[in-house]
Amino acid sequence: MTEFICTTWPETWQKLWHEAGFSTPSLIQEKVYDPLKEGRSVIGVSPTGSGKTLAYLLPLLGKVNPGAGNQLLILTSSQELAMQVTEVARTxxxxxxxxxxxxxxxxxxKRQVEKLKAKPEVLVGTPGRVLELIKAKKIKSQQINTLVLDEVDQLLKEGQLGLAAKINQTLTKQAQRCFFSATANEVINEIQPLLDTTPLIIDVTAEDQSKGEIHHYYLDYPQRRIVDALRRMAHLPDFQGLVFFNELSAMGNAEEKLLYHGLPVATLASDQNKLARRGALESFRQGKVRQLLTTDVAARGLDIHGLPYVINTDVPLDKESYLHRAGRVGRMGKEGTVVTIVQDHSLKELKKIAKQLDITLEEIYLHGRALHTEAPVVIPEPVKHVKSKSVQKTSVKTSENLHTPAKKIKKKQKNRKDKGKRRH
Structure with a gap:
């Protein structure tokens, strides 16, 4: 591929490649280039952050004919990923x-339909909207000669599977199909029915060296005080983190409390409108927001340059969720940290996931405006020793005080009896 860049790429691409700071292609980019260029259907598997978007875009864009209408269709698992892929594809x-x-x-x-009249060669979208436009005959899917499913395992989950399959059925049998994800190898059985031929599986997971060092920690913190932990982390020096929740309700509650404390946080969720989601993500990328609270909607494909932290407020529901969340850090050689907040009952679940993914977990502690791998030393408060004599005196006095009234009463009663005897 390096030789190809030097000889047959247009000068504009060579310039873009070098301006982006690329020297050599990543392993997945190198391995899939020729098969995709030749029109083969490919399942591409590589770690998160290893350059999968450019891996399929560069060879496929190079095959597209300007002015010939819709030819390349890319389906993504979320709106955010679709917009990110769009930006790269446009560049x-x-x-x-x-x-x-x-x-x-x-x-x-309506705006999308108007823009489709200009016959764009490359379409990037989410399954629901794309299928809607195909049914309305605004997209001539018979003209599409290449289909890409980005984050394919997410697209073939319940709910998305039917949409993606229906879109696939509208394409010709000769169309090239491509499937990419860090965990695409786990849905090969679901991919096969979408094809009439056997796809070429290119899995570079074991060989890829592009991932930076990622540190995996767990923080033992009470469930009721998770917001307190987030508030304290927000004050750590140079902290910026993508904060994941399993439940939307928990995320909303945390946002309300953190904003009450005046902290720069935002949320990214599936029930927000497009502008709110885009604004939150842009503010986070620009560093205006220290914590972006989200769900697994942001776990797939999002590239936030140099992100230092991923925080899980709950143990992810499965190993795939943990893997993709953690993949937001340590991208293209950068270093990153993943902290999962646990309690006694959930630590076991986290250790099970860690074992499945073959990652090393270490406990971390939050104190003194920093995260430490060593437990804080608790210095007991000095005990004030009281002199024994004083104690005895006090106890004696107390004892005397307790018994004196009884003695006095008996004495008075005796005196009264004696006086009575004398009268008689």
Whole structure:
């Protein structure tokens, strides 16, 4: 591929490649380039942050004919990922006179239909909106000669599977199909029915060296005080973290409390409109927000340059969820930290996931405006010793005080009796 860059790429692409600071392609980019260029259907598997987007975009964009209408369709698992892929595709596509059109739910359908009249060569979208436009005959899917399912294992989960399969059925049998994800190898049985031929499986997970060092920790903290832990982390020097929740309700509650304390946080959730989601993500990327509270909607494919922390407020529901969340840090050689907040009952679940993923967990402690791998030393308060004599005196006095009234009463009663005897 390096030789290809030097000889046959357009000059505009060579310039973009070097301006981006790339020297050599990542392993997945190198391995899938020729098969994709040749039109083969490919399942590409590589670690998170290893450059999968460019791995499929560069060879596939190079095959697209300018001015020939819709040819390349890319489906993504979320609106955020669709917009991210759109930006990358536009950067490289516009350099060779290609138009790229995003088609996501939550956006104005009429505007999308108007832009489709310009016959963009590359379409990037979420399954629901793309299928809607195909049914309305606004997208001529018979013209699509290449389909990409980015984060394919997410797209083939219950709910998305039917949509993706229906879109696939509208394409010709000759169309090239491509499937990419860090965990695509786990859904090969689901992918096969979408194809009439046997796909080429390219899995570089074991060989890939692009991932930076990721430290995996757990923080033992009471469930009722999780917001307190987040508040304290927000004050750590140079802290910026993507904070994951398993439940939307817990995320909303945390946001309310953190904003009450005046902390710069935002949320990214599936029930927000497109503008709110885009604004939150942009503020986070610009460093205006120290914590972006989210669910697994942000665990797939999002590239936030140099992100130092991922915080799990709950143990993720499965190993795939943990893997993709953790994949937001340590991208393309960068270092990152994943902290999962646990209690006694959930630590066992986390250790099970760690064993499945073959990662090393270490306990971490939050004190003194820092995270420490060593437990804090608790210095007991000095005990004030009272002199024994004083104690005896006090106890004696107390004893005397307790018994004196009884003695006095008896004495008075005796005196009265004696006086009575004398009268008689």
């Amino acid at each position: 490289w596509g516009q350099a060779i006179d290609l138009m790229v059109q995003p088609l996501i739910g939550g956006a104005n359908t």
